[in-house]
Amino acid sequence: MIDLTDPEIGLAIKGVQQASHLAQRIQQEMVAPALVKEDRSPVTVADFAVQALLGHWLAEAFPEDPLVAEENSKTLGSAEGQSILEQVTRSLGWFVPGATGEDICRWIDHGNQQPGDRFWTLDPIDGTKGFLRGDQYAVALALVVEGKIQVGVLGCPNLEGGALVVAARDQGCWRVPLTGSQDLQPLHVSERDDPGQARVLRSFEPGHTHVGRMDELMAALGVQAEPVRMDSQAKYALLAEGKGDLLFRLLSPQQPDYQECIWDQAAGSLVVEEAGGKVTDLEGKPLDFSVGKMLVANRGVLASNGRLHPAALEVLGKSKKNSESRIQNPA
Ligand code: AMP
Ligand code: MG
Numbered sequence: 001m002i003d004l005t006d007p008e009i010g011l012a013i014k015g016v017q018q019a020s021h022l023a024q025r026i027q028q029e030m031v032a033p034a035l036v037k038e039d040r041s042p043v044t045v046a047d048f049a050v051q052a053l054l055g056h057w058l059a060e061a062f063p064e065d066p067l068v069a070e071e072n073s074k075t076l077g078s079a080e081g082q083s084i085l086e087q088v089t090r091s092l093g094w095f096v097p098g099a100t101g102e103d104i105c106r107w108i109d110h111g112n113q114q115p116g117d118r119f120w121t122l123d124p125i126d127g128t129k130g131f132l133r134g135d136q137y138a139v140a141l142a143l144v145v146e147g148k149i150q151v152g153v154l155g156c157p158n159l160e161g162g163a164l165v166v167a168a169r170d171q172g173c174w175r176v177p178l179t180g181s182q183d184l185q186p187l188h189v190s191e192r193d194d195p196g197q198a199r200v201l202r203s204f205e206p207g208h209t210h211v212g213r214m215d216e217l218m219a220a221l222g223v224q225a226e227p228v229r230m231d232s233q234a235k236y237a238l239l240a241e242g243k244g245d246l247l248f249r250l251l252s253p254q255q256p257d258y259q260e261c262i263w264d265q266a267a268g269s270l271v272v273e274e275a276g277g278k279v280t281d282l283e284g285k286p287l288d289f290s291v292g293k294m295l296v297a298n299r300g301v302l303a304s305n306g307r308l309h310p311a312a313l314e315v316l317g318k319s320k321k322n323s324e325s326r327i328q329n330p331a
Helices: 007-030 045-061 079-092 101-109 128-132 211-221 234-240 266-274 309-328
Strands: 067-069 118-126 138-145 148-156 163-168 173-176 200-202 246-249 278-280 301-304
Touching: 007 045, 007 079, 007 118, 007 138, 007 148, 007 163, 045 067, 045 079, 045 101, 045 118, 045 138, 079 101, 118 128, 138 266, 148 234, 148 266, 163 234, 163 266, 173 266, 200 234, 211 309, 234 246, 234 266, 234 301, 266 278, 266 301, 278 309, 301 309
Parallel strands: 067 118, 200 246
Antiparallel strands: 118 138, 138 148, 148 163, 163 173, 246 301, 278 301
16 A cells, blocks of 8 residues: 555645646646747646646745756746746636746746755656647656655546556555545556567657657567557556556657656656566666766666566667668668
8 A cells, every 4th residue: 555644645646636637727728839948849838837836835845855847937037938927827826826927937946956865856747749739648746766766646637537646666556536535546567478469658749759660669579559659658657557568768760869858757667667567778777867857877768567578678679780780781
């Protein structure tokens, strides 16, 4: 059983529940692209509002803990940003009456700290592109202590009528209603061990993976079914529930040196591991969360129910050798 009286677990669950309701209401009422960041990725009212809400909660509850989160308030200071800030202020007011624009920028920037021995990491809206399509996204919050994820929570409002998945180290992985009741259901990965029968999960966005290599790997494993395309760490929740068996984050040919951000993997990886699964990079190395804001010691991610991990690593190794020999001996 998970210890709901633990202050960190309790806050993470309540915070992500409330943040998920906030995101859901924004998605229903005002979904529209807000701003385009320097890296050309979109950011919405919901990204800012959720980071402000959880920045506020965490600063109050654990003032000593740094928060390492995806967004910052800089762009909200521009002329274009002003109207976004007004919308963020209006929506945050649903949950924190009286919050001002100044409060909100301060709470967002509470998330601009560096990782330390103990810190929280947050992706306020993981899968912003899915959120904008009215599709899957996740609020992803994790507590990291000495490089190990101790608590991970995923709020997935559009997954199976609304899912909140919480994992705590050595305490298992649980599904909790998004509504706040304490009706917990334990989650376990599948027992599938035939690669041909595997249900594979991949990013919805083709630019976040390598579609050609994915096809090659599916053929090498003899996978019959088409991979399920889904945005965000909601994929990890599905894997933890036993509704998927293998998840590949391959490196896009457009960005072969892409390094994962810790907030994109922290909560999801504990969720899968505590449900009995396995998470490594594409070479089988454990994800190293002790090296800063990015997973610089790893390349890509392979997550599985555990049983299918060796077969997946084997085909990944072979396809890497094939592509290296193609580079050395082009036809
Ligand atoms: P997904 O929903 O699986 O597409 O993953 C969403 C996350 O992918 C976002 O939070 C981005 O931070 C991250 N991302 C952005 N660009 C890339 C890329 N080129 N390769 C892999 N992930 C990316
Ligand atoms: Mg993300």
